[in-house]
Amino acid sequence: MFRASNNEDKYEALEVGIELCYTIGAHLVQAFLDPQLVVSQLNGEYKVKDDNMAAYVRRVGGTTKLLKHFSITHIPQLENRQADALSKLASSSEDGRPKHIQWETLTGRSTNPHEVL
Numbered sequence: 001m002f003r004a005s006n007n008e009d010k011y012e013a014l015e016v017g018i019e020l021c022y023t024i025g026a027h028l029v030q031a032f033l034d035p036q037l038v039v040s041q042l043n044g045e046y047k048v049k050d051d052n053m054a055a056y057v058r059r060v061g062g063t064t065k066l067l068k069h070f071s072i073t074h075i076p077q078l079e080n081r082q083a084d085a086l087s088k089l090a091s092s093s094e095d096g097r098p099k100h101i102q103w104e105t106l107t108g109r110s111t112n113p114h115e116v117l
């Protein structure tokens with residue numbers, strides 16, 4: 001574990017997320033982040049002044065080149081509650097060790113539509 005600013009934390013999470021998408025075979029990725037600074041830096045709208053942030057921009061830029069298409073959009077934090085809840089769950093633990101989070105994407109209903117009347 002290491003100390004990181006909120007923006008560094010977002011860059012780290014984005015990097016891992018892009019790598020996971022690539023690993024499972026996704027080639028078209030659209031990311032939504034709440035820090036306007038990070039989104040604007042990655043979209044080239046804001047100049048990157050800090051060396052640490054510049055390194056993150058280069059690293060994420062390199063990772064996105066693995067994909068056929070990548071876009072990132074700013075989403076206000078209040079509209080990003082699901083991601084915020086998942087982030088809090090993943091970073092909280094009683095013994096200081098990180099938790100492992102698993103998810104499943106359903107491609108259809110888990111119930112038979114003929115059973116529901």
